[in-house]
Amino acid sequence: xxxxxxxxxxAATPEAVMRSHRPPFDGNDYRKRVLASVHRRGxxxxxxxxxxxxxxxxxxxxxxxxEVEAQVDxxxxxxxxxxxxxxxxxxxxxxxxxxxxxRADLVDRRTRESMATQIRSHREGRDAARFxxxxxxxxxxxxRHGGIPRDKVEGLVEVGALGGLSPDEVRTRxxxxxxxxxxxxxxxxxxxxxxxxxxxxRQQVRDLLDEFxxxxxxxxxxxxxxxxxxxxxxxxxxxAFRAEGWRARCRELPPLRIRAVADELMVHVADLxxxxxxxxxxxxxxxxxxxxxxxxxxxxxxxxxxxxxxxDDHDHLYGEAVSxxxxxxRASELLASIAAELGTVVEPxxxxxxxxxxxxxxxxxxxGHDRSWEGVLREARAALRRGRLLEAxxxxxxxxxxxxxxxxxxxRAVADExxxxxxxxxxxxxxAATALGARRFAEAVEHLTDLCRTAADLPAPAGxxxxxxxxxxxxxxxxxxxxxxxxxxxxxxxxxxxxxxxxRWPSHPAAxxxxxxxxxxxxxxxxxxxxxxxxxxxAWQASGTSGVTYRVARVEADGTxxxxxxxxxxxxxxxxxxSGAMPEYVVVxxxxxxxxxxxxxxxxxxxxxxxxxxxxxxxxxxxxxxxxxxxxxxxxxxxxMAPVAVPAAPTSVVATRAADGAVHVxxxxxxxxxxxxxxxxxxxxxxxxxxxxxTExxxxxxGRGELPVYAVEARGxxxxxxxxxxxxx
Numbered sequence: 001x002x003x004x005x006x007x008x009x010x011a012a013t014p015e016a017v018m019r020s021h022r023p024p025f026d027g028n029d030y031r032k033r034v035l036a037s038v039h040r041r042g043x044x045x046x047x048x049x050x051x052x053x054x055x056x057x058x059x060x061x062x063x064x065x066x067e068v069e070a071q072v073d074x075x076x077x078x079x080x081x082x083x084x085x086x087x088x089x090x091x092x093x094x095x096x097x098x099x100x101x102x103r104a105d106l107v108d109r110r111t112r113e114s115m116a117t118q119i120r121s122h123r124e125g126r127d128a129a130r131f132x133x134x135x136x137x138x139x140x141x142x143x144r145h146g147g148i149p150r151d152k153v154e155g156l157v158e159v160g161a162l163g164g165l166s167p168d169e170v171r172t173r174x175x176x177x178x179x180x181x182x183x184x185x186x187x188x189x190x191x192x193x194x195x196x197x198x199x200x201x202r203q204q205v206r207d208l209l210d211e212f213x214x215x216x217x218x219x220x221x222x223x224x225x226x227x228x229x230x231x232x233x234x235x236x237x238x239x240a241f242r243a244e245g246w247r248a249r250c251r252e253l254p255p256l257r258i259r260a261v262a263d264e265l266m267v268h269v270a271d272l273x274x275x276x277x278x279x280x281x282x283x284x285x286x287x288x289x290x291x292x293x294x295x296x297x298x299x300x301x302x303x304x305x306x307x308x309x310x311x312d313d314h315d316h317l318y319g320e321a322v323s324x325x326x327x328x329x330r331a332s333e334l335l336a337s338i339a340a341e342l343g344t345v346v347e348p349x350x351x352x353x354x355x356x357x358x359x360x361x362x363x364x365x366x367x368g369h370d371r372s373w374e375g376v377l378r379e380a381r382a383a384l385r386r387g388r389l390l391e392a393x394x395x396x397x398x399x400x401x402x403x404x405x406x407x408x409x410x411x412r413a414v415a416d417e418x419x420x421x422x423x424x425x426x427x428x429x430x431x432a433a434t435a436l437g438a439r440r441f442a443e444a445v446e447h448l449t450d451l452c453r454t455a456a457d458l459p460a461p462a463g464x465x466x467x468x469x470x471x472x473x474x475x476x477x478x479x480x481x482x483x484x485x486x487x488x489x490x491x492x493x494x495x496x497x498x499x500x501x502x503x504r505w506p507s508h509p510a511a512x513x514x515x516x517x518x519x520x521x522x523x524x525x526x527x528x529x530x531x532x533x534x535x536x537x538x539a540w541q542a543s544g545t546s547g548v549t550y551r552v553a554r555v556e557a558d559g560t561x562x563x564x565x566x567x568x569x570x571x572x573x574x575x576x577x578x579s580g581a582m583p584e585y586v587v588v589x590x591x592x593x594x595x596x597x598x599x600x601x602x603x604x605x606x607x608x609x610x611x612x613x614x615x616x617x618x619x620x621x622x623x624x625x626x627x628x629x630x631x632x633x634x635x636x637x638x639x640x641m642a643p644v645a646v647p648a649a650p651t652s653v654v655a656t657r658a659a660d661g662a663v664h665v666x667x668x669x670x671x672x673x674x675x676x677x678x679x680x681x682x683x684x685x686x687x688x689x690x691x692x693x694x695t696e697x698x699x700x701x702x703g704r705g706e707l708p709v710y711a712v713e714a715r716g717x718x719x720x721x722x723x724x725x726x727x728x729x
Contacts, residue, residue, distance in 0.1 A: 025075070076096070079096050131173060153174065197279075216258070245593060300413070308344050308347050309346045389454075392414075399411055425455035432444050433463075435447060488511070525541045531711065551565075555584040564576075584602070587600075655727075665677055675713065677711070
């Protein structure tokens with residue numbers, strides 16, 4: 001008898017039973033369990049598809065195909081809703097991009113089952129490797145003390161972190177062993193006052209800085225000070241100057257995720273850096289916790305090898321703390337604090353002729369084992385401190401040949417530190433290569449200096465020389481750029497000369513700083529006219545600053561501004577303007593990240609309180625009270641007052657179709673100008689046919705049938721003329 005015939009009426013079908021095995025999808029729970037873990041580990045490449053789509057590896061075989069498909073689609077929908085998340089936005093963007101391929105693999109039962117077998121094997125191997133360092137340390141403690149000393153539990157959490165384990169994973173693993181008291185438990189610390197910068201605020205800033213680095217494909221700035229290019233001791237004036245420059249740069253970014261992240265970072269800059277020295281100090285105190293989290297495993301690794309924090313390791317870690325954004329005082333205090341937490345001491349600086357005691361093979365405490373690996377690991381750490389990463393990796397491999405079980409923990413710790421340094425150096429090389437390719441040599445100097453210090457023997461990417469050679473080249477370019485900046489300051493038109501320097505050396509700090517000290521004049525006399533085609537032509541008078549471009553925006557009915565475009569000319573056409581009343585337009589001058597004050601349509605005389613027509617007259621008149629000077633002031637602006645220089649509109653526009661189907665357009669118009677010719681399509685939209693200085697043009701792209709309507713406008717130094725429409729011959 002078939003299974004179907006045995007089913008009682010009203011009984012649940014096998015499909016319904018299978019469906020009951022899939023719990024309801026909880027987005028908040030998924031974010032905390034899955035997204036947070038994948039984000040912490042570094043991205044989608046650190047996880048398998050079963051983890052990303054929250055499919056249970058052991059039970060998924062009991063799910064119906066439709067249930068797997070529903071789970072995959074629910075997770076995908078949740079990703080879509082998280083694309084603007086301040087912390088996980090970049091991560092889910094990567095997941096969404098790969099979803100179509102991944103979904104096809106998961107919803108196919110055969111592919112899914114094969115994938116589950118591979119993932120199960122991979123996870124078993126991964127877990128064994130992740131827990132190896134912790135298990136080895138626990139085995140040594142149990143052998144020595146008969147259990148895990150209570151005061152060593154937190155230290156084992158740090159050891160687990162070296163293998164990528166979370167505190168919960170470590171504590172779950174430790175439940176296999178009993179905890180013993182080998183020393184009186186320390187008194188609980190006195191409750192501390194709430195910090196001025198909360199841990200939540202600190203973590204927000206840290207996450208944004210990390211995401212900013214990922215979006216830029218560069219090492220993330222360690223602090224807000226580093227983001228602005230400032231030292232921790234910067235004063236109010238320096239902070240305000242750099243912050244304003246950054247805000248101008250943010251306004252020029254496209255409306256993508258990088259713009260949102262940069263804007264959020266500038267909010268934190270205003271709250272934490274621009275609020276005064278007391279809040280800046282509080283922010284640096286909070287940064288100490290970020291640096292502590294990064295350096296504690298490295299200090300522990302050094303102590304595992306040396307049984308104390310030797311002077312060379314201290315100096316190396318001190319430099320790391322400073323490079324991570326701390327001032328010298330906080331860096332020294334942090335290392336002393338971590339050493340005290342680990343129950344070890346910091347070795348004082350040795351005299352030049354004094355040698356450090358060494359550990360020899362056969363040292364008491366480990367009879368019968370060759371202890372030569374200790375000396376090799378010391379050499380590896382010394383090579384790491386000198387920036388010889390490949391040499392350090394070779395020495396670690398050499399030390400790994402030992403059979404002494406006591407070597408496992410310190411060997412793994414040093415190997416992880418070397419691997420981490422190599423990954424950071426490779427990322428730094430990519431950033432340096434990008435800066436060199438873009439001729440941002442001042443930025444490249446920072447990256448290359450770090451590479452020479454921390455990764456001197458790491459090969460350069462293809463097409464580049466060694467770090468030392470590239471650093472020498474970048475420094476020569478910076479010196480030449482600085483010389484050109486000094487020459488530009490003394491030029492007849494300093495702003496134009498500095499703009500030329502920035503064209504050759506983009507984002508050069510000295511040129512940007514010099515340019516920021518000079519006024520950026522706005523455009524003036526913005527006017528808008530509607531042509532016969534319905535498009536609006538916006539024209540204006542030039543800024544008094546040379547070498548600028550203009551950004552034009554249309555003010556919508558709700559008061560928001562929609563950018564029409566950017567141009568180096570003195571006019572632009574807005575083909576998307578709504579019909580009806582003429583909109584208001586706003587024009588600003590742009591130069592090297594700077595933005596002038598706005599000029600609006602209908603505000604030609606508004607900037608000047610005097611009734612004289614030219615805005616420059618008002619500031620000049622009070623400065624020069626002598627009688628001969630007063631009439632001279634209004635004379636200077638006569639040349640820029642260009643309404644009379646706007647070209648006359650073309651006339652007699654005639655379109656005729658030739659035998660081959662092409663359309664010949666002819667017109668009359670002023671000499672010495674450029675004409676733009678547009679064709680109106682059947683749907684009413686306008687398409688540019690071409691630009692010419694002649695008074696005729698051939699349109700080979702016109703469709704057959706009824707003769708299209710053409711619009712011709714003249715463009716000259718004074719602006720853009722109204723359009724003239726064609727007529728039949």
